[in-house]
Amino acid sequence: MTAEAAIHEHFEEHVHPGASVYVTVAAFLVVLTAMEITVFYVSALASVMIPLLIILSVAKFALVAMFYMHLRYDSYVLTSIFMFALAIAALLLIALLLLFAYLSHYLWFMVPLARILLPGH
Amino acid sequence: MAAQPKPIPAEYPSYLKGDPIGWLNTIDHKRVAVLYGVSALLFMVLGGIEALLIRIQLFEPNNKFLSAHAYNQVFTMHGTTMIFLVVMPLLLGAAANFIVPLQIGARDVAFPRINALSFWIFLSGAAFLHMGWFWHHGGLPDAGWFGYANLTERQYTPGMAIDFWDIGLLILGISTVLTGLNFFTTIVTMRAPGMTYMRMPMFVWSILITSILILLAFPPLTVGLIFLFMDRFFGTHYYQAVAGATPILWQHLFWLFGHPEVYIMALPAFGMISELLPTFSRKPLFGYPMMVYSVILIAFLSYGVWGHHMFATGMGPVADATFAITSMLIAIPTGIKIFSWIATVWGGSLRMTTAFYFALGFIIEFTIGGLSGIMHASVPIDLQQTDSYFVVAHFHYVLFGGVMFAILGSFYYWWPKVTGRMLNEKLGKLQFWLTVIGFNGTFFPMHFLGTWGMPRRIYTYGAGMGWTFWNQFETVSAFILGLAFLIMFINLLTSLFNGEIAPADPWDGRTLEWSMPSPPPAFNFVTIPEVHARDAFWARKYGSTGSRASQAPAVAGDPPNTEAAEHIHMPEPSFFPIVLAGGLLLCGLGMVVAWWRLIMAGGAIIFLSIIGMAFQYPTFGQKTHETEAASGGGGEDLRKVGVWAFIGSESVFFATLIATFMVYKSRNLGGPGANVLEIPLTSFSTFILLMSSLLMVLALAATQRGDRVWQRVWLCGTVIFGLIFLGDQAYEFTSLYGHGLGFTTDLFSQCFFTLVGFHGAHVAIGVIWLSVLLVASFMDRLPKSRALSVELAGLYWHFVDIVWVVIFTLVYLMQKVKGA
Ligand code: HEM
Ligand SMILES: [Cu+2]
Numbered sequence: 001m002t003a004e005a006a007i008h009e010h011f012e013e014h015v016h017p018g019a020s021v022y023v024t025v026a027a028f029l030v031v032l033t034a035m036e037i038t039v040f041y042v043s044a045l046a047s048v049m050i051p052l053l054i055i056l057s058v059a060k061f062a063l064v065a066m067f068y069m070h071l072r073y074d075s076y077v078l079t080s081i082f083m084f085a086l087a088i089a090a091l092l093l094i095a096l097l098l099l100f101a102y103l104s105h106y107l108w109f110m111v112p113l114a115r116i117l118l119p120g121h
Numbered sequence: 122m123a124a125q126p127k128p129i130p131a132e133y134p135s136y137l138k139g140d141p142i143g144w145l146n147t148i149d150h151k152r153v154a155v156l157y158g159v160s161a162l163l164f165m166v167l168g169g170i171e172a173l174l175i176r177i178q179l180f181e182p183n184n185k186f187l188s189a190h191a192y193n194q195v196f197t198m199h200g201t202t203m204i205f206l207v208v209m210p211l212l213l214g215a216a217a218n219f220i221v222p223l224q225i226g227a228r229d230v231a232f233p234r235i236n237a238l239s240f241w242i243f244l245s246g247a248a249f250l251h252m253g254w255f256w257h258h259g260g261l262p263d264a265g266w267f268g269y270a271n272l273t274e275r276q277y278t279p280g281m282a283i284d285f286w287d288i289g290l291l292i293l294g295i296s297t298v299l300t301g302l303n304f305f306t307t308i309v310t311m312r313a314p315g316m317t318y319m320r321m322p323m324f325v326w327s328i329l330i331t332s333i334l335i336l337l338a339f340p341p342l343t344v345g346l347i348f349l350f351m352d353r354f355f356g357t358h359y360y361q362a363v364a365g366a367t368p369i370l371w372q373h374l375f376w377l378f379g380h381p382e383v384y385i386m387a388l389p390a391f392g393m394i395s396e397l398l399p400t401f402s403r404k405p406l407f408g409y410p411m412m413v414y415s416v417i418l419i420a421f422l423s424y425g426v427w428g429h430h431m432f433a434t435g436m437g438p439v440a441d442a443t444f445a446i447t448s449m450l451i452a453i454p455t456g457i458k459i460f461s462w463i464a465t466v467w468g469g470s471l472r473m474t475t476a477f478y479f480a481l482g483f484i485i486e487f488t489i490g491g492l493s494g495i496m497h498a499s500v501p502i503d504l505q506q507t508d509s510y511f512v513v514a515h516f517h518y519v520l521f522g523g524v525m526f527a528i529l530g531s532f533y534y535w536w537p538k539v540t541g542r543m544l545n546e547k548l549g550k551l552q553f554w555l556t557v558i559g560f561n562g563t564f565f566p567m568h569f570l571g572t573w574g575m576p577r578r579i580y581t582y583g584a585g586m587g588w589t590f591w592n593q594f595e596t597v598s599a600f601i602l603g604l605a606f607l608i609m610f611i612n613l614l615t616s617l618f619n620g621e622i623a624p625a626d627p628w629d630g631r632t633l634e635w636s637m638p639s640p641p642p643a644f645n646f647v648t649i650p651e652v653h654a655r656d657a658f659w660a661r662k663y664g665s666t667g668s669r670a671s672q673a674p675a676v677a678g679d680p681p682n683t684e685a686a687e688h689i690h691m692p693e694p695s696f697f698p699i700v701l702a703g704g705l706l707l708c709g710l711g712m713v714v715a716w717w718r719l720i721m722a723g724g725a726i727i728f729l730s731i732i733g734m735a736f737q738y739p740t741f742g743q744k745t746h747e748t749e750a751a752s753g754g755g756g757e758d759l760r761k762v763g764v765w766a767f768i769g770s771e772s773v774f775f776a777t778l779i780a781t782f783m784v785y786k787s788r789n790l791g792g793p794g795a796n797v798l799e800i801p802l803t804s805f806s807t808f809i810l811l812m813s814s815l816l817m818v819l820a821l822a823a824t825q826r827g828d829r830v831w832q833r834v835w836l837c838g839t840v841i842f843g844l845i846f847l848g849d850q851a852y853e854f855t856s857l858y859g860h861g862l863g864f865t866t867d868l869f870s871q872c873f874f875t876l877v878g879f880h881g882a883h884v885a886i887g888v889i890w891l892s893v894l895l896v897a898s899f900m901d902r903l904p905k906s907r908a909l910s911v912e913l914a915g916l917y918w919h920f921v922d923i924v925w926v927v928i929f930t931l932v933y934l935m936q937k938v939k940g941a
Contacts, residue, residue: 016825026815033811037804040934050938057930060811061923068818068919070912075757077309078765085769088337088424089776096373096780099428099440100788 025067032060133642135541146694148233149643150218153240157214160244164206169606171199176599179592182584192580193263200266205293206247211528212389213300214240217328219539221304223634224322226313226650231306231759234695234734239299241702246292249709253282262286270360270371275353281713284353288709291346294339298770301335304328305766310759315652322632323406326413327392330420331385336766338381340774345374355864357871365790365868369434376427384423386520388416390527391458394480397530398462400628401477402469405656408461415454422451432503441500448498455491459484475549479530482557486522490515511571517564537627541640542620548612555605562598566591631659644691695737701730732893764913768920775924778879779931782872792867795936797860806849807929813842814922817915827905836895843888850881880928883921890914
């Protein structure tokens with residue numbers, strides 16, 4: 001077997017999910033979106049809106065990435081690339097929000113440390 | 122020199138042979154590397170002259186040699202040139218480009234055409250930075266290499282110089298990201314059989330990590346530059362306090378890039394040193410695994426320290442403490458590396474070549490720079506040192522004493538492989554000592570001057586300050602340093618014509634590049650080598666456990682094998698890269714002079730050359746490998762790895778845009794804010810985009826089945842849904858406009874339009890990409906065997922979709938959520 005054929009064979013091993021899987025995923029995506037919109041309009045949910053919305057959008061994100069972008073079927077190398085980049089992107093986002101005093105009260109645990117390190121402040 | 126077998130007879134013509142036109146359309150990584158190297162050396166002369174101008178001006182108090190304005194231009198261009206046009210191209214464009222494929226046993230990089238493209242884009246970006254020379258109202262950029270806002274705004278720096286700087290850096294950024302993408306994919310997928318990650322040469326490791334840094338650190342700079350562009354051209358207020366915005370945002374975006382950037386320059390230099398020291402000590406690198414982990418740790422930490430450039434901006438005690446801690450932590454892996462280098466040399470049988478001198482010099486000088494770095498990682502100390510000459514001393518010790526020493530050493534080390542000629546060692550040693558004297562004489566006294574309060578970026582100083590003596594001392598030393606470089610250039614030129622002919626393996630090398638003739642043939646390896654150990658070539662010569670030089674080398678090169686060489690298929694040269702880069706230059710020029718016809722012409726050239734390049738790909742979309750040697754990447758096609766790496770980079774790009782949106786939304790002064798956004802309309806858009814993703818996967822499935830009819834139907838559907846989404850967006854924008862919310866109305870509106878607009882632009886690019894595939898499908902050029910083309914377009918499309926998922930939630934559904 002030539003190297004090329006071997007590579008080809010390897011590619012053929014990849015599972016190609018059928019249309020039914022894709023349609024099911026699409027159905028989930030629609031339902032999740034509908035739930036998001038509901039959360040937006042139902043004022044009773046206002047207090048838990050942020051976590052709910054985040055969970056729902058993460059679920060949509062994951063569904064598309066895993067099934068439509070095939071991360072579930074492809075090599076872990078691709079997943080690692082994406083997850084690492086996402087981690088950096090998320091850290092960057094959170095850090096900038098914190099630095100601009102957005103939600104900075106969540107950083108209460110740093111205050112004693114800062115007192116020790118920066119006695120002058 | 123160790124016992125040498127007879128030089129390899131030149132069975133195959135070297136990569137340097139061939140007609141001169143071949144340099145314009147070459148896609149051979151070695152030729153591209155030479156192009157990079159030559160250009161960077163020319164810019165080195167330019168940057169060096171600028172440095173000497175600075176030193177002449179500071180030679181005595183109240184000097185009138187340069188005006189304040191000229192001085193600003195000179196120091197700005199000195200920094201910008203040295204970083205973007207000298208150090209980075211030498212490290213990545215030249216050294217990594219030439220060496221990495223040879224060290225991992227590959228015939229070329231993963232995307233040879235994109236590699237050539239990187240070079241030509243680099244060149245047009247470099248030209249762009251200097252364009253102001255030729256313009257009436259131009260002049261060179263003069264706001265520092267860090268271009269601090271709001272000095273860069275139009276009110277404070279009118280004229281075109283900053284525009285050239287801004288767009289020039291954007292262009293250079295494209296080139297660098299493409300390079301990062303290329304090296305990342307190359308190293309992940311194209312290592313020779315047996316070359317596991319833990320057998321890769323340290324230089325390759327450092328380039329792999331550097332590529333990741335590039336991919337994830339350039340986007341914040343790109344975003345920052347785009348904001349600056351919008352401020353200057355469209356009247357937004359990203360960096361102006363008037364609208365509730367803050368110039369500090371620029372500093373965050375710039376240093377989010379800027380600190381990783383210093384490691385983009387430092388890590389390749391570390392890698393070079395890790396090659397030089399073992400070779401000339403004839404010992405394996407000490408603590409290889411620790412070296413690898415340290416590089417990874419340094420890279421990771423380097424994302425979390427950018428605030429140490431901003432201690433003086435008053436970020437508050439919590440942020441200050443965090444950045445101080447992370448900055449100090451970086452010293453740990455750095456220290457590990459320094460000790461490992463020392464331990465590598467310790468007890469070795471040393472050969473005191475010029476390359477080795479520079480490598481040893483590196484250790485000492487770099488450590489001095491690292492120590493001053495740790496000093497200003499401490500906030501109270503930094504508040505004294507910041508913006509003083511002390512900082513100038515610090516970064517020249519790391520960048521010159523560190524990175525430049527590594528580059529100079531590498532010149533002496535790899536020059537024979539690149540040119541087939543040796544450099545003169547006597548001149549080399551002379552250059553080394555002059556460099557050491559000149560460098561330390563120029564920069565060490567800056568520690569004193571800084572401590573005595575001499576600020577950086579001033580064009581002159583008073584006689585009574587007590588700074589005169591050391592400034593004069595520095596200027597004299599700087600000319601000694603200039604002399605050292607002059608000697609180097611003489612050495613390089615004489616070597617080209619009269620240098621001793623280099624054998625294949627002049628240093629008794631350890632890595633695979635020394636196994637081939639100097640200079641190597643165009644296709645590198647006759648047969649792809651199989652790797653059984655770290656230091657692959659050393660192991661082949663002496664056996665993996667073999668002690669140094671006790672035995673005669675068994676093999677010193679690939680045995681000539683004419684039959685195999687005839688089967689090597691190298692990709693065709695291409696003129697598209699140079700044409701595309703020309704288009705980019707026109708586009709940028711059109712933006713600066715606000716002449717839309719030029720922008721359109723440039724855009725058309727870019728579009729057509731991309732199409733040309735894509736279809737020139739010999740196996741357009743097919744699942745075959747150009748390289749026989751793909752052992753990594755989990756067996757995935759290299760184009761897929763490349764697209765995912767690109768998606769990773771794009772994620773950081775969008776994260777930066779989203780972060781800016783959220784921060785500025787909460788700082789908006791008055792105005793209706795996010796509450797005007799309509800949920801029903803966008804819900805419909807969301808639905809459309811999600812469904813377009815479904816159609817996209819169905820198109821892929823049809824292609825994989827070889828079903829052409831449904832392939833067309835689903836592709837067509839995806840395009841139409843994409844167009845509906847864009848139509849929705851156009852409707853939304855016009856209706857917002859009708860409600861009095863224009864692009865520059867307030868802080869919220871400018872961030873909203875930028876973020877959502879950029880997403881829309883991505884959708885538009887996706888629509889164009891899919892339309893091209895649709896055309897290919899109707900031309901019956903999209904059979905089952907080319908399913909990968911559809912898959913790649915699909916990956917991009919779905920990515921744009923999930924970005925929308927995030928935007929829909931954070932921008933639209935969380936519109937009532939206030940920050941702070
Ligand atoms: C132990 C490691 C290091 C630490 C703790 C460190 C720390 C710092 C700090 C705190 C500053 C800001 C000083 C100020 O403006 O007040 C700084 C500036 C700088 N550092 Fe480092 N550094 C380290 C290594 C490096 C390396 C390896 C490089 C490059 C190869 C580098 C390049 C620079 C540059 C270019 C600047 C000046 C930027 C500018 O303001 O124009 N540093 N460093
Ligand atoms: Cu830094």
